[in-house]
Amino acid sequence: MTSSVLPLADKSESDAPESPVVTHVKDYLARLRGGDTGAMPAVLGLVVLCTVFAIMRPRFLSAGNFANLFTQGAAVTVIAMGLIFVLVLGEIDLSAGFASGVCAAVLAVLLTEHGWPWYLGVLAALVVGMVIGLLLGVLVAKVGIPSFVVTLGAFLAFQGVSLLLVKGGTNVPVRDSTILAISNRNLAPIVGWLLAAATVGGYAALQLRRNRNRSRRGLSAEPIAITGIRVGTLAILVGLAVYVLNQERSRNVVISSLRGVPIVVPVLVVLLLLGTFVLRRTPYGLSLYAVGGNREAARRAGINVDRVRISAFVICSTMAAIGGIVAASRANSVDSNTGGSNVLLYAVGAAVIGGTSLFGGKGRVLDAVLGGAVVAVIDNGMGLMGYSAGVKYVVTGVVLLLAAGVDALSRRRAEAAGLR
Amino acid sequence: MALSPTPAPPPASDPVLELRGINKSFGAVHVLRDVDLSVYEGQVTALVGDNGAGKSTLVKCIGGIHTADSGEYFFDGAPVTVNSPRDASDLGVEIVYQDLALCDNLDIVQNMFLGRERRRGWVLDEDSMEQIAEETLAGLSVRTVSSIRQRVSSLSGGQRQTVAIAKAVLWNSKVVVLDEPTAALGVSQTAQVLELVRRLADNGLAVVLISHNMNDVFAVADRIAVLYLGRTAAQVSTSEITHSQIVELITSGQTEALGPGAGRNGVNR
Numbered sequence: 001m002t003s004s005v006l007p008l009a010d011k012s013e014s015d016a017p018e019s020p021v022v023t024h025v026k027d028y029l030a031r032l033r034g035g036d037t038g039a040m041p042a043v044l045g046l047v048v049l050c051t052v053f054a055i056m057r058p059r060f061l062s063a064g065n066f067a068n069l070f071t072q073g074a075a076v077t078v079i080a081m082g083l084i085f086v087l088v089l090g091e092i093d094l095s096a097g098f099a100s101g102v103c104a105a106v107l108a109v110l111l112t113e114h115g116w117p118w119y120l121g122v123l124a125a126l127v128v129g130m131v132i133g134l135l136l137g138v139l140v141a142k143v144g145i146p147s148f149v150v151t152l153g154a155f156l157a158f159q160g161v162s163l164l165l166v167k168g169g170t171n172v173p174v175r176d177s178t179i180l181a182i183s184n185r186n187l188a189p190i191v192g193w194l195l196a197a198a199t200v201g202g203y204a205a206l207q208l209r210r211n212r213n214r215s216r217r218g219l220s221a222e223p224i225a226i227t228g229i230r231v232g233t234l235a236i237l238v239g240l241a242v243y244v245l246n247q248e249r250s251r252n253v254v255i256s257s258l259r260g261v262p263i264v265v266p267v268l269v270v271l272l273l274l275g276t277f278v279l280r281r282t283p284y285g286l287s288l289y290a291v292g293g294n295r296e297a298a299r300r301a302g303i304n305v306d307r308v309r310i311s312a313f314v315i316c317s318t319m320a321a322i323g324g325i326v327a328a329s330r331a332n333s334v335d336s337n338t339g340g341s342n343v344l345l346y347a348v349g350a351a352v353i354g355g356t357s358l359f360g361g362k363g364r365v366l367d368a369v370l371g372g373a374v375v376a377v378i379d380n381g382m383g384l385m386g387y388s389a390g391v392k393y394v395v396t397g398v399v400l401l402l403a404a405g406v407d408a409l410s411r412r413r414a415e416a417a418g419l420r
Numbered sequence: 421m422a423l424s425p426t427p428a429p430p431p432a433s434d435p436v437l438e439l440r441g442i443n444k445s446f447g448a449v450h451v452l453r454d455v456d457l458s459v460y461e462g463q464v465t466a467l468v469g470d471n472g473a474g475k476s477t478l479v480k481c482i483g484g485i486h487t488a489d490s491g492e493y494f495f496d497g498a499p500v501t502v503n504s505p506r507d508a509s510d511l512g513v514e515i516v517y518q519d520l521a522l523c524d525n526l527d528i529v530q531n532m533f534l535g536r537e538r539r540r541g542w543v544l545d546e547d548s549m550e551q552i553a554e555e556t557l558a559g560l561s562v563r564t565v566s567s568i569r570q571r572v573s574s575l576s577g578g579q580r581q582t583v584a585i586a587k588a589v590l591w592n593s594k595v596v597v598l599d600e601p602t603a604a605l606g607v608s609q610t611a612q613v614l615e616l617v618r619r620l621a622d623n624g625l626a627v628v629l630i631s632h633n634m635n636d637v638f639a640v641a642d643r644i645a646v647l648y649l650g651r652t653a654a655q656v657s658t659s660e661i662t663h664s665q666i667v668e669l670i671t672s673g674q675t676e677a678l679g680p681g682a683g684r685n686g687v688n689r
Contacts (some may be wrong), residue, residue: 013674219549219554281544283537286526290534293523300521301535302506361525 053381073376082319090360100324101339137310225285275365295337444493471645578609648673
């Protein structure tokens with residue numbers, strides 16, 4: 001390593017003739033070769049899958065199906081976002097799926113059987129999620145049971161609680177219009193455009209402000225061209241998505257018009273921004289990475305390790321509660337299998353496919369969105385192709401193992417290259 | 421107090437950190453027996469001793485991880501009590517442990533500020549941290565890292581040691597204790613780290629260097645304190661003792677040249 005490290009003074013000289021963009025691209029390629037793959041595999045996988053499905057089933061690319069992808073993948077993505085916090089610590093929460101089921105059942109029972117207003121029902125579901133997370137976190141951090149065992153036990157227990165809440169095999173319908181709107185209603189097209197403009201404009205403003213602050217302090221700032229490319233890419237992607245979603249999707253326009261961005265999309269965006277802010281910009285987020293990277297070092301640095309670990313489980317289960325609410329909205333009802341069967345594995349798969357490491361210390365909330373998109377595309381595309389649930393499960397399982405394999409191999413490679 | 425035949429170097433001032441009569445037992449095992457140690461500003465004090473002599477325990481008492489059973493802890497001439505790592509760092513005493521305690525997945529700046537981040541409201545003040553970290557490294561004349569935003573996992577052993585030392589220096593500390601900083605390093609990296617150790621003392625810090633390597637000790641230390649089976653065997657100036665005398669002190673607790681009394685209380689005050 002030492003031989004390849006340049007003294008500070010030499011570096012600026014050797015870089016001088018190279019344009020900053022070229023340096024940036026070279027740095028990225030070096031990181032890629034070193035095993036720091038970032039979002040690359042998920043984006044690549046998404047492109048390949050979409051191309052294949054688009055060729056085999058042209059309907060895959062229709063506006064209606066595009067909107068379906070969001071509503072189908074939303075619950076799993078939200079649960080995966082919460083899982084990121086636990087995975088960064090190197091722990092796992094196998095009960096997140098059924099925790100979402102329990103919270104959804106609490107919501108449905110309170111709304112439908114007790115006539116609570118929607119906001120109190122949502123609040124109750126979130127509180128139940130927090131309490132579940134607190135319980136899991138205390139068992140892991142204070143009692144010292146491995147998280148795998150704690151949450152495996154909780155997985156079974158919550159399945160039981162869910163059954164008890166919805167009274168056996170029946171299902172509890174959800175009729176509250178606000179809750180149903182999350183997954184079933186759309187924003188007015190103009191609102192969609194305004195939100196898109198605000199997102200891109202806000203991103204550009206943040207990036208430019210950061211660059212200005214850094215160059216004012218004499219720190220190395222990102223070249224303006226790279227910032228431009230990033231903002232431009234985001235603008236194109238967001239613009240394209242909003243344009244497609246604003247197309248008429250209704251089969252019979254006379255009966256009802258169906259166009260606009262599904263309400264669940266801004267919900268996802270807000271959660272993504274909030275989670276990214278917490279992980280990347282706050283001391284708390286840094287302490288999560290520190291505990292995941294070297295627990296002893298974090299302890300010696302004065303970080304309250306137990307509290308950090310408990311809080312991660314609280315965040316995870318609370319996000320699971322939000323995922324449960326989204327799932328209840330989409331299904332218009334809650335039964336004992338809400339959050340069950342493949343939901344948890346899809347969520348863990350989404351996080352890992354997106355690039356979050358199962359070994360801890362590495363992960364972004366964006367990973368959940370990218371991985372969630374891959375999982376949703378597989379599920380949706382194979383459904384269109386007419387494959388049975390059995391085949392879908394096999395393929396998703398294989399993709400999860402593939403992603404975990406990439407994670408393990410890139411970690412080994414990164415260790416060899418000195419990056420991790 | 422019995423003086424050693426070779427009086428200590430000119431303690432230009434009073435010791436910044438002084439331990440007197442420190443005892444520490446773990447159950448039936450009496451690890452430290454009436455240990456004395458004086459550390460001076462602007463000097464490197466080497467702490468040497470064989471395995472099991474009590475060096476690590478003494479360091480942990482200095483750093484507040486262990487509390488001594490009895491004995492006195494003076495800082496800047498005033499008696500203090502140090503019961504936790506926080507107490508020690510509040511005084512300006514920083515310990516760089518052998519296993520460095522760095523997070524591989526974080527970058528240099530994040531590691532240097534870990535647990536004591538600068539913030540604006542709820543948000544990390546990344547830019548000012550980066551600036552201070554860069555100034556600190558420049559102040560130590562560290563030029564071996566290409567970017568302070570690179571992850572610690574990508575650094576060599578010597579660079580990691582440098583980051584750990586810079587982290588300890590960042591907090592206006594007065595005393596820095598380095599536990600075997602060169603144990604796992606190659607020749608050139610050892611030289612770099614020793615140079616850094618010397619520079620810390622030249623900048624006015626009091627440095628305690630624990631080492632098994634006598635060449636390292638003689639290369640940078642101004643004074644040498646020898647522990648033998650939990651006792652202070654000697655505290656002498658480097659210029660007044662030879663390599664073989666130190667080895668004799670380490671292995672037997674006494675040396676002819678320093679007289680028979682040196683083994684028991686050969687302290688230099």
